Amino acid sequence: MTFFRRLLRPAFPPLLMLLVNSAQGELTVSTTQVTPLKITAHTGMKPQSKLWENDGRWWGCFADSLGTSIWELNGNKWERHAVISPETNARADVISDDQIVTILIFDSDQSTLLRYAYSGNPPQYHRVGHPIYVTLDPGVETATIARDGDGLLWVASESENQVNVRWLGLSGDTFSNPIALVDGISKDDICVISSLGDGGVGVLWSNQNTQRYGFRRHVPASEPHSWFPDEVPAGQSAIDHGDGMSDDHLNLAVGSDGTLYATVKTSYDTEGMPLVACLIRRPQGKWDPLYHVDDEGSRGIMVLDEPHKTFHVIYTSYRDSTIALKSSSTDSIAFSDRVTLMEASRINNVSATRQNVSGSFPLVASQGDTLMHTAIVTLK
Numbered sequence: 001m002t003f004f005r006r007l008l009r010p011a012f013p014p015l016l017m018l019l020v021n022s023a024q025g026e027l028t029v030s031t032t033q034v035t036p037l038k039i040t041a042h043t044g045m046k047p048q049s050k051l052w053e054n055d056g057r058w059w060g061c062f063a064d065s066l067g068t069s070i071w072e073l074n075g076n077k078w079e080r081h082a083v084i085s086p087e088t089n090a091r092a093d094v095i096s097d098d099q100i101v102t103i104l105i106f107d108s109d110q111s112t113l114l115r116y117a118y119s120g121n122p123p124q125y126h127r128v129g130h131p132i133y134v135t136l137d138p139g140v141e142t143a144t145i146a147r148d149g150d151g152l153l154w155v156a157s158e159s160e161n162q163v164n165v166r167w168l169g170l171s172g173d174t175f176s177n178p179i180a181l182v183d184g185i186s187k188d189d190i191c192v193i194s195s196l197g198d199g200g201v202g203v204l205w206s207n208q209n210t211q212r213y214g215f216r217r218h219v220p221a222s223e224p225h226s227w228f229p230d231e232v233p234a235g236q237s238a239i240d241h242g243d244g245m246s247d248d249h250l251n252l253a254v255g256s257d258g259t260l261y262a263t264v265k266t267s268y269d270t271e272g273m274p275l276v277a278c279l280i281r282r283p284q285g286k287w288d289p290l291y292h293v294d295d296e297g298s299r300g301i302m303v304l305d306e307p308h309k310t311f312h313v314i315y316t317s318y319r320d321s322t323i324a325l326k327s328s329s330t331d332s333i334a335f336s337d338r339v340t341l342m343e344a345s346r347i348n349n350v351s352a353t354r355q356n357v358s359g360s361f362p363l364v365a366s367q368g369d370t371l372m373h374t375a376i377v378t379l380k
Contacts, residue, residue: 031341034362034374035077039064040088042366044349045106045142046299047192047251051353051362052096055120058362061092061103062372068092068105070116070125073362078374081124084114089369093144095195095354101125104145104155109136111143113153113168134175137164141248144192149199149220156193156203163191163205163214167224179225181216184209190248194354197258197283204233204250204262204279211244213264213279215287233262233279237290243267245290253304253311253356255330258283263293263300263313276300276315280333293326293335301350306330307358308379314341314363316348323350323365323375341375 041063043050051060058073061084068085071078090107105112113132116125136143137159145155151170156163163185164178181191181203191205202217213233218226238245249265260281266274274292281287293300293313300315309330317324323342326335342350342365350365360378367373 030378030380032076032376032378033342034073034376037062037064037071037078037372037374038370039366039372040369041068041091042349042369043091043351043364043372044299045091045190046249046301046349047142047144047190048091048093048106048351049301049354050092050094050351050364052094052101053353053355053357053361054096054099054101054118055123057123059101059125060362060364061094062364063088063090063092070101070103072123073374082116084116084127085112091142095145095147097147100128102145102147102153104134104143106143109138109140111136113145113155130173132168132173132175134166137162137178139187141188141190144194146193146195146201148195148201148218152224154193154201154218156191158185158189158191158205160187161185163189163203165193165203165218176224179227181205181227182207182214182230188248189246190250192250192252194252194254194260196254196260197256202260202281204252204260206246206248206250206264208243208246208248208267211246211267212238213246213250215281231281231285231287233281233287234290235287239268241273242269249299251301253302253354255304255306255356259330261302261304261311263302263315265298265300266290271295276313278302278313278328278333278335288333291328291333291335294324294338297324299349301352301363303352303361303363304330304356305358305361305379306356310379312377314350314352316350316365321345321347323347323363325377341377342373344373347373 099118115128139160143157153168166175200219247265252262262279276294276297278291297315303312352363
């Protein structure tokens, strides 16, 4: 039996219902839509996360004609809380640590790091310290941030042929010089950094020149330049077909036990072969074989729901211009039938939270640089 029972999908309604078989029994999943928001920058880039939960509320960071702002999801609409940057074309990556949210306003090679503290009466965010500017490399496509167990804040990005990381100390106001983790990637490749369960950080990247994915990690209490060698994720699954196993699409989530779940895209580009795929790294450092999610689709993200022992791969389906979902139990990897979450002309660049969720979460996607759609996914 598949993890999901098949859903017979009618014309796209405001509410979708399906049944899930999980380790906790049969669950109901519903999807509701939120009033669209006018924006000036789409909801990419692929590895980034723009949403977070704090104090029982969902927040986001998006750009519109007034600049880049912190927004609160209030009922069926987004409400602006604060304009944090005049940039109208920037794309944010966000991590939330207790009552502090750290936001990288990515704007090509000249980007800005901001920190905000939360107060709950009334609910609002106040800037902590001053903006910290980070100069990235020419040709950079995207950048992401993570904090390690020593308190260092890391930013990972790519140049035209390298994956680089930079770090910032707890009381610092200047990022380090770049530390190259790999040379020889193509100018189309990207990377993503994440905190790991042991207090370290890990960087996953694509390398279309070698037709593989790469991964290196840094552990606490070691020198910042000290990184373990490349683990070549699921290298045992690579086959000589099309343009190979890797493409510049990746997004990840990490479980409380340190298991890493990544959504990636291959370059096999053949019906019946994996295009949207999943990589899983176990806490002991072993990678599972590559998992086939779908033979079409693009720009996937990963959302992990540990209380329901479930993870969701959410991606753009070009076949029918939708944002689609396939899910699996974390206990036994087997993907559900595809379910439509959002549908609109040219909809793309889905984004959600880097945090692990429990039962309910929003996701956003955009029509070009003009309109953002939001769906709330709920498991009961």
